[in-house]
Amino acid sequence: MKITFCGAAGTTTGSKHLIEVNNTRILLDCGLYQGKRSESLERNSQFPFDPEKIDCVVLSHAHIDHSGNLPHLSKRGFTGNIYATPATRDLCSIMLPDAAKIHEHDIAWLNKHRKRDDLPELEPSYSMVDAEKCMRQFVTVSYDRGMFIADGVRLTFIDAGHVLGSAQVILDIHDHVDNKQKRLLFSGDIGRPGNDLLNDPAPSDRIDYVIMESTYGGRKHELATDSSDHLCKIVREIQQRRSRLIIPAFAVERTQQLLYTLDKLRHENCFGPVATFVDSPLAVKATEIFRLHVDDLRTAAAQALFMRDDPFGFDGLRLIRSVDESKGLNKVKGPAIIISASGMAESGRILHHLRQNVGNPDNILLFVGYCAENTLGWKLRSGFKHVNILGDEFDVRAEIETLDSFSGHADHDEMLGWFDRVQGNKSRVFLVHGEPDRSNVLCDALNEKHSAGHVEVAKLMQSVDL
Template identity: 50%
Template sequence: MRVTFHGAAQTVTGSMHLIEVNGQRLLLDCGLYQGARAETYARNLHFPFDPATIDAVILSHAHIDHAGNLPNLVKQGFRGAIWATPATRDLSVSMLQDSGHIQESDVEFVNKRRAREGQPPVEPLYTRADALATLKYFMTADYERPTQLLPGVIFTFFDAGHILGSAMVQLDCQEAGRTSRLVFSGDLGRKGLAILRDPARLTTADYVIMESTYGDRLHETPVEAQDHLATIIKQTFRRRGKIIVPAFAVGRTQELLYALYALTEEAEIPNLPVYIDSPLATNITEVFRLHPECYDAETRQLLDQAEGRGGPFGFKNLHYVREVKDSKALNFLRESAIIISASGMAETGRILHHLRNNIGDPNSTILFVGFQAENTLGRRLLDGVSPVRIFGEAHTVRATIERVEGFSAHGDRRDLLEWVGRMERPRLRQVFLVHGEPESANALADGIRQLGIANVAVPALHEGFELT
């Protein structure tokens, strides 16, 4: 068996790992890389292998950095099955179409400027139609149900507790008379977060591929995060400003709604209007309602108690914005409000328009609630860069920039070490750390070695390993 790391290698985006076993080729994830625009387009467009030679894809979850390049894979010749949990499949229906639509819309906007400057137009990476063509290749498997993937290869999904439907992947492979087990963590969640169950406990593997996003730091607790959020909202309200939140449509938006509902019910924050300005987030929230099997007991109880009052996904001052004209109308709001919009790293979508219209307002707050990868607009804002470019135009940053990390759906250093620390030592032969920038991945590698697990690697992009 051989594994080659074609994405999320010493970075946190573009998850894509090629497994070759028994003459067959399968991908763990097929995500979009996010970063500097010219590099991003070229890297996402050109695969380092022929997509037609891939026999199957196993999808850990529906976030775009793990699933967003599937339409390109199909467009360029892939015809195998894409395996996912039922919730991941349902989320992907909306997310992939939305990704295609956003790329078409962003290119249309950019091409208007390019035309004014006498530059030739650019093409979208893929379209909504390409995304639709991808959906027929999806097949689903429930958690903890071993499934034959290919001859000699059985996979099993386990709950990763990261977003709705997220999964760890256990691969049991028979090759040349030898059986080996590879476990891919996907993105690992945290214990005690709202809505979802805690990550499953796995204890046996020969090889582990695991994320390392927060391998060098600890999070605020959920209670501390909620208190921090309340403080930011009250401070901005006193300035009569708006709170603009770039948030992933899947997971982060719903967790924020859960927190805002609780804070409002407890009268901890002013009763501000909350706008979810994302057709995708609106659709995704409906998918959340369809999959209560993924909820923890506390969330099920809360939803039962809130029946008739709207609950965390439908409270009184919550408004879902679908139409473009209604999104544009938010630019003329004069009172304080909370506007939550995708994308979470402020790279595409309606959030760019809200940033463009509010980033120069000293009364407003730009609030980040998730990880911001290198070379993204979100990272530049957190790093204090000003001016920043939005749709190719320079904007001076006068709004307050805030961050609340306690809402992260990724496990922190303590969570990650606890998870891998459960693995039986005599059997575990190698750990590969992905989905983390070099500082966090190397820090986590040192921590894992201190647990007595000697063979830990932080692969470079396109680096391959023979698993013997």
């Protein structure tokens, strides 16, 4: 068996890991690389393998940095099955066409500037039609239901607790070369224990090899109670100032978690009524999918949907769908909360809200999740005083706040706790999906904890025979 780390090695985006065993090529995830525009276009337009020779894809979850290049893979000749949980499949049915629409829009914008500079036009890697065709290749597999996906390879998904439908991937492999049984665990993205909406990441056993994310190595998130107090204080502040709270948030899971938390705090009389807007057609659709998969939610969250007034539809909440409604938010007087995608502030309607609000010192910009290096969100979180938004420069005068407790990723201590619940010899552990300094800190901690095995940080295009 051979593993090649084709993406999300030395960085947090573009997850792709190739497993070759028994004359079969299995791709774990096929995500988009997100970062500098030129580098992203280059990385996402090429594959370090022949798509036609990939036999199947196993998808850990629906986030675009894990799923977003599937339409391009299919367009380039991949015809096999894409295995995913039912909720992941349903989320991809809205997220992949949305990603294609954004990609086509970005290419059109770039071509306008390239034409001005007498440069040749670029072609989109894939279209919305490609995204819709790709959905026909999905095969759903529920949690804890094993399925043979190749000669001598049995797939089992277990809950990762990261986003609705997210999975840890277990491959039970009978390697015909050495006639040995091998059990590989791919963590996907590890969720946080105690999430309001989702179940805790499931434990696993008899694991020989681990591919593990490392996004928050060396970092510790705020406690949930501290986070609630912080959010209350922020909302009260914008009420007092009669200003705006702008929250860039991923349309899937982060937006729903924010709504659930705001509704809970509202019931606890933390703050008075405040106009709240979700300006993301994708988030509105995703919220409906959460309702469809209520069995995947934590018991308390599922009960809230039926026994309390709807946490995804409380008084004062308005779900924005049309462009005209979105533009109309510019005229809304404060106080107001605007939640909009994308979470890294790289595309979507959030860019227009940032243009309108980043220069006002009374406004607050709240970041509630990870932003990859060089994204606009990362620059704002990092304290840049001047940023480029849709081609224009803006002074950053708005107050910047962060609440990493809303992150869907486990922090350093939580990843160590997750590792303890992975039972087996774990003879080789490969860290992926992390910036180098984060991965190295986690690697040192794991090697100290796990002296019986070997932990290393995977390198891009590194191949390992196991």
